[in-house]
Structures are given as structure tokens and as C-alpha cells.
Amino acid sequence: MDYASVLQLLDSTVRLSTPLLLACLAGLWSERAGIFDIGLEGKMLAAAMTSAAVAALVAAMPDRGALGILAPVIWGLLAGILASLAFSMLHGVASITFRGNQLISGFALNFIAAGLTSLAAQSIFGQGGRTPQLAGDARFSPVTLPFTDTLRNVPGIGPFYAEVLSGHAGLVYLAFAIVPLTWWLMYRTRYGLRLRAVGENPAAVDTAGVSVIRLRYSALIITGILCGLAGAYMSTALQAGFGRDMTAGRGYIALAALIFAKWRPVAALWACLLFGFFQALALRPDIVTAIVQTRVPGPILDALPYILTVLVLAGFIGKATPPRAGGEPYVKER
Amino acid sequence: MPGDAGGRHAGGPGGLNPPASVTDPPAIELRGISKSFGPVRANDEVSFSVPKGTIHGIIGENGAGKSTLMSILYGFYRADQGEILVHGRPTALPDSLSAIRAGIGMVFQHFKLVQNFTVLENVILGAEDGPLLGRSLRRARDSLTALAREYGLEVDPDALVEDLSVGHQQRVEILKALWRNADILILDEPTGVLTPPEANHLFRILKGLRDQGKTILLITHKLREIMEATDTVSVMRRGRLVGTLRTATTSPARLAELMVGRKVLLETVKAPARPGPILLSAENLTLQDEHGVERLKSVSLTLRAGEILGIAGVAGNGQSELLSILGGMTRPGEKVSGRLTLKGRDLPLSGRGADGKSRRQAGIGHVPEDRQNAGLILDFTAWENTALGYDDDPAWARGFLTDNQAIRDDTARKMQTWDIRPPIHTLAAKSFSGGNQQKLVIAREFEQDPDILLIGQPTRGVDIGAIEFIHKQIIALRDQGKAILLVSVELDEIMSLSDRIAVMFDGRIMGERDPATTSEGDIGCLMAGIAPARIPEQTPPGPTAEAP
Numbered sequence: 001m002d003y004a005s006v007l008q009l010l011d012s013t014v015r016l017s018t019p020l021l022l023a024c025l026a027g028l029w030s031e032r033a034g035i036f037d038i039g040l041e042g043k044m045l046a047a048a049m050t051s052a053a054v055a056a057l058v059a060a061m062p063d064r065g066a067l068g069i070l071a072p073v074i075w076g077l078l079a080g081i082l083a084s085l086a087f088s089m090l091h092g093v094a095s096i097t098f099r100g101n102q103l104i105s106g107f108a109l110n111f112i113a114a115g116l117t118s119l120a121a122q123s124i125f126g127q128g129g130r131t132p133q134l135a136g137d138a139r140f141s142p143v144t145l146p147f148t149d150t151l152r153n154v155p156g157i158g159p160f161y162a163e164v165l166s167g168h169a170g171l172v173y174l175a176f177a178i179v180p181l182t183w184w185l186m187y188r189t190r191y192g193l194r195l196r197a198v199g200e201n202p203a204a205v206d207t208a209g210v211s212v213i214r215l216r217y218s219a220l221i222i223t224g225i226l227c228g229l230a231g232a233y234m235s236t237a238l239q240a241g242f243g244r245d246m247t248a249g250r251g252y253i254a255l256a257a258l259i260f261a262k263w264r265p266v267a268a269l270w271a272c273l274l275f276g277f278f279q280a281l282a283l284r285p286d287i288v289t290a291i292v293q294t295r296v297p298g299p300i301l302d303a304l305p306y307i308l309t310v311l312v313l314a315g316f317i318g319k320a321t322p323p324r325a326g327g328e329p330y331v332k333e334r
Numbered sequence: 335m336p337g338d339a340g341g342r343h344a345g346g347p348g349g350l351n352p353p354a355s356v357t358d359p360p361a362i363e364l365r366g367i368s369k370s371f372g373p374v375r376a377n378d379e380v381s382f383s384v385p386k387g388t389i390h391g392i393i394g395e396n397g398a399g400k401s402t403l404m405s406i407l408y409g410f411y412r413a414d415q416g417e418i419l420v421h422g423r424p425t426a427l428p429d430s431l432s433a434i435r436a437g438i439g440m441v442f443q444h445f446k447l448v449q450n451f452t453v454l455e456n457v458i459l460g461a462e463d464g465p466l467l468g469r470s471l472r473r474a475r476d477s478l479t480a481l482a483r484e485y486g487l488e489v490d491p492d493a494l495v496e497d498l499s500v501g502h503q504q505r506v507e508i509l510k511a512l513w514r515n516a517d518i519l520i521l522d523e524p525t526g527v528l529t530p531p532e533a534n535h536l537f538r539i540l541k542g543l544r545d546q547g548k549t550i551l552l553i554t555h556k557l558r559e560i561m562e563a564t565d566t567v568s569v570m571r572r573g574r575l576v577g578t579l580r581t582a583t584t585s586p587a588r589l590a591e592l593m594v595g596r597k598v599l600l601e602t603v604k605a606p607a608r609p610g611p612i613l614l615s616a617e618n619l620t621l622q623d624e625h626g627v628e629r630l631k632s633v634s635l636t637l638r639a640g641e642i643l644g645i646a647g648v649a650g651n652g653q654s655e656l657l658s659i660l661g662g663m664t665r666p667g668e669k670v671s672g673r674l675t676l677k678g679r680d681l682p683l684s685g686r687g688a689d690g691k692s693r694r695q696a697g698i699g700h701v702p703e704d705r706q707n708a709g710l711i712l713d714f715t716a717w718e719n720t721a722l723g724y725d726d727d728p729a730w731a732r733g734f735l736t737d738n739q740a741i742r743d744d745t746a747r748k749m750q751t752w753d754i755r756p757p758i759h760t761l762a763a764k765s766f767s768g769g770n771q772q773k774l775v776i777a778r779e780f781e782q783d784p785d786i787l788l789i790g791q792p793t794r795g796v797d798i799g800a801i802e803f804i805h806k807q808i809i810a811l812r813d814q815g816k817a818i819l820l821v822s823v824e825l826d827e828i829m830s831l832s833d834r835i836a837v838m839f840d841g842r843i844m845g846e847r848d849p850a851t852t853s854e855g856d857i858g859c860l861m862a863g864i865a866p867a868r869i870p871e872q873t874p875p876g877p878t879a880e881a882p
Contacts, residue, residue, distance in 0.1 A: 188467055204459060207442065
């Protein structure tokens, strides 16, 4: 296996890790606040469809008028975030306001998203539940980082910089930047302290005179935005358009990564990179064959990330203690 | 509560601090507070006032409305009627935040702490200085050091709360209130979870706070604490305030009478024991837990018919393990060794025949220490709970089905005999008060007519009227010739009920005493692991000190 293949593999890892990372951080905010969110998948799917559809519709307008101030892909992104937020708020109403079962609410939203996205895409575009192929400014184009050309000829580092680090969509860099931001907000600010507290012992927050409900809703807003970014990335950057069930369980893999990371932001980054790496490996059977010296059947490679998920969830990572108040609606007690 | 009456001790009102001047408005004044939950009037026209710089006790049985009243004061509930004045100003307390702003701090019975946060983080939570934590944490650290010096509230600011003892966690709660500049501090049953030395330390802290001008409301159902710590006391019964008294001029007996509404025997009356033959004997019982730690170290004891053997000790010194072996409740993974004989027959210590049902069939009844987890299934109805452990009793069988009606009828009858209120056998166990839950368990175990009864913490969380009743029943059972093993962390209870006392410390029996000739001080030493020189008893082999 040559260096170029390694670089290609790592490049794919970064691209494939990004939606996992955004979804994982989304889950982190929600679960740290004590709201289990099994509905990451549904929110991503809703955002993916909405972004692709809006981007396609805006791009297809003969005269964009006032919409012309932003590229179609940005309109798509904003619409995707709104769609994901709407799902997130539904989850909030069900699980915070009405104190419903968070798992059931999350699952319900996943089913709704799976059906509704195909249905909407079909009724708008009539292309079998897909959106049209996106091109030009209806998609995120790669960003070339500065000095790429200058460094390209430095041996080792240069190609790594050019192939792996440079040339991704802006959302990729945003996703990686959100990791330290999340860490800082969680551990260095008043908001983060209260948010972590509300996921551990909401009664402590309540008796301290802070609204549990408001804190939890605020966390779900962040979750909604991050899932929106993840979904939009899927359909307008990683792929060029929405396809039925295109998230393919990424929301669940992100949850596994979250457990793997024990609900910590920086660890979440590594966990998502690992899962992304396995997904990248599945795309390159030739590399796997070169490493293990035998042909590995494709389906096994495709299953690798999911097998890893099962192993992680089966507790191969040591003790992972979820936020203590997770999954329980807060009821004021005497 | 022996010999406490009238004995008012140091630290009384107005002794150390100048009496709050007459013109100072009371720190708290309640006027006609009422609160109903559905048809239940939890508080009915409650009025009293607490002068600044005093410790005011509120005493009453479980369900008398103390906690509701305090929840109103802390903005958890809104009163239906009435007025609250804080430092003379009418104050609305719609939520906790407004209570905090009015200078009221609350230490709940069940602490409101975040277990995996540090002490500092818990203290500043909700009362941070600004959006960033750094400054708050630095200021809190300085402030905590100062408070620790001033009031004896030492606690490591960087320790995780989950690593702290219960006593220290309580200090964190007090520090939280002081950090928020509370000058009125409410403590709800603060000593329920504390060891006696911790409780004494708490009272010293509270007196220190009072002498600095803070006002303290102490809610409790323990008479001794009222007598020890308060300046004035209000007594509540069934939602009403039945009197406010100066602690110095009252007595436990008078307070108990006000609480219950009739005269209460604080002293247990019992005839001398007439011990019969040895029913149960344990030799060198040893228990190793899942982690290989020895929780019980070579414990030997004998139990005779017609006597009560009291096991004293601070919680967690092997008493629970002893009960779990005798009652057949050891967990898989625990290693048990030694020998256990019942009326001369060997009982298995593990495996088949060492479970709760076999023990019950062998004639060992068990009122478990943790009644809410081991004694009852809280979501089940009273009648279902009555059948637990005895569900295959032939009297309740109809073919291979259970005769539910028979169980229901039996439960209804038990509820009459044992005065379990409300006498509704279809009510879930969790809907009963602590005392009535305990009576459910006791009724179930006592009426099976066991030869031996294991009773763990019979009156934990049980109100004073029910305590009297339960104690009487235990003695009545002894007088029928049953052997009773009583485990309690309440030394008073051990002293007044037992015919012999064995004291446990660190998994061993430190020694045995005759309650007639021993003192609380002596037992206290044994509980702390200090073996007095006078009887050097070092885990003798076989039965110890048999009754002469």
C-alpha cells in the first residue's frame, strides 16, 4: 500500500467522519442536559431532504430576486437547520413539556422522518423519492486552504496537507471547530455548568432557582442546529442530492460514538474519526485486500462500522456512565 | 428519651448573643398559611413568627405538614391563603429564586447536589458571578475558606461530592446557602442521615451561625434534637400548628403529647425476660463480598427463646450482612462461611435452602432493614404485599391458583388489628406513610408465627405514635416466647428494647452488654471500636457470654 492510498483513505475518513461528528455533538448537548435523543437519525434525514430540496428549488429559479443574496446551497442549509429544529422541538414538547418517554418520542420522529422525507421529495420532484442532482452553487464546493500549493512539494507533510486537510467543504472545518467550542462552553461557562448539572440532577438546578425546562429546551435547540448541519452536509456536500434513507444509520452510529466517548466532546472527535475510518475502509476493498493479503467480501467491509457499533455498545469500552438524570422527565418532588 | 426532661443545657436563647432588640421585626412571620392537595388540608391556618438570630424548631409526626410548610417558604409550593413576612416585609415567594433573593436558604432532607461535580461547582451552581466560570470559582474558593474558618464548615473545595461522607455533603448544602447570602436557613430533617457525632457537629455549626445573627428553622420529628438545639419550638399536628413554646420551659413528654394529641409513653415498659432454650446459634460467620472484602468477620452469637438480642452499631459495620446471612438474602458472589444451627439442626449458608423462602419455612421471619426495597414492592397493592414470601401458603391456594379474595380478606383483617391507616387494601404500598408501610411488613411477618424474628431498623422513618405501637408489639412477641434479633442504629431503641446488647464494629462483635448494667457511653465506645479494658473480649470461639 502506497502513501497516496493512505492519504486517500484519511481524506475519506475526514469526509465521512464529519456527519458523524456533527450528529454526535448534537447528541452530546442533548444527553448532557438529560434528554436522550435516539432521533438524531430522523433529524439528519429531515435536514438532508430539506436542504437538498430547497437548494434545488432555489437553483432552478429563473429569477431569484431577493433570494439572490445567498447561494442556493446556503438557503438549503438554513432550511435544513429549520427542519431539524422543528423535529428537535417536537421531541422537546413530548419529552420535556409532556414528560413523555424520550426513547419512544425519538423513535417516532425517526419513523416520521423516514416516511415524510421520501414522500415530500416524491411529491415535489417526482423522481422516485429523490431530489434532483445538485450542481454548482447548489452544493458546497471544496475549500482550498492557504499555502496548499506552496507546501505541496514538501515531502510527507505537503501531500498530507493538500490531500487530507485541504479541499473539504466549509462544513467540515466548521464541524471540527465546534469540538473545542463545545468543550469550552461545557466546562468553562456558566451555561455549561448548569447544563451538565441539569443532566445529572435537575433538582439541584431547580432548587438553585434556575429553570430546568428552559435549560433543556436550549440544549435541544443546539442539538437541532447541529443535526441540521449534519443532514445538510450529507445531501449538499458529501453527496449531490437527497436519496431515500441516505443517512443509513449514521444517527445511531453517532450515538454509539457518543457512548464510546463517554459523553465528552474531545473524545467524541476521536470516536467519530474511528467510525469514519471504518466507513472509509469499506469504500476501499483494494486497500483492505493489500493489508490482510486475502480478499475480504464487500458486505463484511460494509458491515464493519456497524459491527464496531455493536462491540462498543456491548461494553467493550469499560464503564461508560451516562448522565444520571438522562431519560427521566423532571418532576418536582416534595 | 430517658431523663431529658427539663434539663436545658448551655447555648440557650439570649445567652451568647444580645437578645434581638424588641423593635427588630421577626426574621420570618407566617400569617394564616393554608395549603390543600385535593381534599387533604396539608396546612391549615398556620401562623407563627421566628425572631431574628434564633434557632426555631418545627416538630410533628410524618404527614403533619412540616415539609409542605417549608416548601411554601422556599417557593416550591404556593400557599392557597395567607401571608409571609420576611424581616417584616410581606414577601411573595412564587419560586425558589425569589426565596433565595429574600435571603432564605434550604437544606433538603435529600440533598440537591450534583454528585460528579466538585464542591466548588456545586456551591456556585445557579449563583455564578458571570457567564464565565473562572472568576466565580476563584471567589468561591476564597469565600469557602473564610466560611470554613468561621463556622467549622471545613470541606475540601476540590473534592467530588460523590466522594464525600453524608455529613460533609450536608455541609456543602449549608455552604451553598451561605454563598447565596442566606440569613434564614431552613433544615429539613437534617440528622436523619448523620451519625451521632456528625449530628452534634451540625448542632455546633448551627449555634455558631445563630450567634452570627442568622436565623435557623430546624424541622425534625426527633424530640431529642429539638431539646438539644432549639430556642423555641412550634408543634404541628395534622396540618395545624398546635403550639409554639420556649424550649427551655418545655419537656419531651409535653412535646410528644402535643405532637400526637394524647399522652405517649416515651419509655418502653417491659417485664424482665424469661429466656428459654437456645433456638439459633451462629458460629464464626464470615462474609466476603464480591470484591473480596470481609464484611463480617467470624461472628458468633446465640439467640434464646423469649429474649430480644439487640445489635448496636453505626450503620455499615456488618449488621446488614449478618441479617442477610440469617435471613437468606446473600447475593451470588458473596462468600459465606461458618456454622448456623436452628434448634440443633444445621442451616445451609449458601446455595439451595439458603434463600428467604427456605428461611421462612424454617421458622425465621424477617422484617428487612430496607423496607422500601426488600420488605415491600412499592408499586404493588397492600394485599399483594401481604402475600409476599408466603404466596404458596395453602390457606391462600385454590387448586394451583391463588385465592386472591382470601388474601384480600386477610389483609383487611390485618389492617384492623394492626391499625394500618388508611385501611384500604387495594392501595399501592407506596401510598402509605413510612410507619404504616412498616406495620404492613410487621403484620405480615409477625402473624406467620415464626420462632425467630429478625428485625432490622424497625422504626426508621416511622413517626412517634407508630414507634410506640411497634415497640409494644415486639415486646409482646418476645413475651410469647419468640426469639428476636433486633438490629438498629438508634441507640435509644436498642437500650430500651434489648435484653442483651451485642455491639458491632468493623464486621466483628466488639462485646456484649446487659442493658441494665451498661451505659450509653460504654456502648458508644464499643460502637467506635474502642474495646474498654474492663472486659477484654476478643472474638471468643463459640457462643459468647450466655445469660446467667
